[in-house]
Amino acid sequence: MTSRRTLLARRTLLQGTLFGSAAALLPTAASASGGGPFLRLPAPAGPYPVGMQTVHLADPARTDPWVGGVRELMLTVLYPARSVRGFSRAPQLTLDEAGVFAEYAPRVHPGLPEPGVVDWGAVLTHGYVGAPPLPGRRPVLVYSPGGGDSRTLGTSLAEDLASHGRVVVLVDHPGDASQVELPTGMRTTVLTGPPDPVTFRTMADTRIADLRLVLDRLSGLPLAPVMDSARIGLYGHSAGGTAAVYAACGDRRIGAVVNLEGYLDLYPAPVGYDRPLLLFRTERFEGAARIESSWASLPGRRALLADANHWAFTDYGSLVPRLQSAGLVTATARATLVGTGNPVVTLAEVRRRVGAFFARHLW
Template sequence: MTTNHAISRRTLVRGALLGSATALLAPAGAAPAGASTAGPAGVPLRLPAPTGPHPVGLRTVHLTDPSRTDPWVGGVREVMLTVLYPARTVRGCPRAPQLSPTAAGIFADYAPLVHPGLPEPGEVDWGAVLTHGHVDAPPLPGRRPVLLYSPGGGDSRTLGTSLAEDLASHGRVVVLVDHPGDATQVELPGGMRTTVLFGPPDPATFRTMVDTRVADLRFVLDRLGDLPTASVTDPRRLGAYGHSAGGTAAVYAAHDDARIRAVANLEGYLDLRPLDGPDPFGRPLLLFRSEGFEGAARIDSSWAGLRAHRAVLRRGGHGAFTDYGALVPQLHAAGLVTDAARAALVGTGDPAPTRAALRHRVGDFFERSFRS
């Protein structure tokens, strides 16, 4: 069931999956807390620390859905999850790296192909980047809201690590969902599985991709009671959010499943299929786009008439909703990313206030939604 595809510099197309970014994959293992984050070029890449009062625990989960056939490679559908949660203590629990050594090598090859302007292979040690999630830390007692995250098209789940860690540090359980087949790489128990998609998807392929993601999200909701954090989750406070194609999937999942009480769409198109009127599911909806997104006209058209909370990430670009918002400015400062590439990837804004605005807007949205 695990497939591996050689990367062709002639066939991998920029923006292969509708404005997506390449993935950073969270492995099941962990790196020592004091591991260096300096790459071959001496660039100390760091993810920003979460701002909440709680340390963050991390567990990696593999699930199989015997009721579905994987649409890309056949066989039983598999998904990988990273579960982030407020921890009671993190003593003796190492911080997880963002990529395993194998995933880091794949990412290094893919990154400059999907997003021209990112460093070439060998220029950055992507495997040295640490998350702030502590592996297998015991969860803080108490019932917590649960948020499911679907990444951008082609992305692996932990390109959303920084925002998810911040949400978890403020008392939520956040489940990052991988979607094997369209993600550039997903590390399954049976081995590394790479994308089957090259080049922009036609409408039918994109529909399959989003429908598969919607089914993945609903399957994870069905299995929340089986996750290692089941004792601290509140099934009455379930939300979903996603970036780009993941935002599209999160909205359609909420449309189809009343268990999702609030949904945040971070720059995902909503013209895949009609929604039911201006208030399609009668629950809180956040529509959040960046000021610099090249697909703004289509975003505005597909969001027109919907009753929702709306926000704009000033001086941000499409990738500013992801961990690229923190990593690309560091690469730019080190001379490994040009001015033009930085602006195209994450916008021109100062990363600290841009990140603060994103974290506050998404966190406040879910906080208010679950109080209503």
């Protein structure tokens, strides 16, 4: 039996190992443009450096439900790189996206800093743009973000998954995402508050179709040679988790699904759901009772993220506590968004649970 002293030593080692990633988030210097504190995302923990490419998709067969015209998507593809020497790290947001994000973030998530306080365009990822992929065919994980959020807020978890040898595709859903920069221009969210049932149904239907479009187009993506189409997983946060579970219904291409606190009562409960499923929720989410009720009929594995709230599954889980330390987010806002737990421990637990689940079920 493992002793208490050994368990405490392991936890101390974990926190010490991750401290450098957490310390890098501290707003210790002014940004280059003088627009506020300088923030960093936590580094991935896997053995491989991470490459990154951006992809635009269009579906002439579908009409965009929010603005009409052809349905368009933006993807970020992350993957283990052979080398990153000579390649540049990508910003989390382009300068144009950062300006729009600064405007919309406190509207979508009250309590975040007002425009002009944080230079969101200075936040760098750990993905190197255009770096050559490591040879070999690898599992593919497709991510759908929460309602009102853009794909970029799933960067930290995606980078960690890629650094452990997966190809990860982050999907933006124009119309409900706070902002998406398309080749045709910037799209901003139609949401002005929590969606009503009709709007939420439109969101979910659209996201399910978007995810299936991405799966249909995997073979045509620039990184297709390193993608193993026999090993595909879906994961999503909130509305993205809802979409991931229902997109997998009847689609035998999908081998495993992770639902990060998405409601499953929008449609009839899936009957005979036979895909490996991780149902992962936070301890402090105000919708916990509804979440549990909507998950009751599903046979998936359950996990609980202690001392955490709904957006702890996103990059906010690391960034919001640092903004609070800088006096830019209140303790109440932090608790409402991401909870009160140690962000280093929370991040490690999310990475461990999601990574281990896909490792087990996608070989």
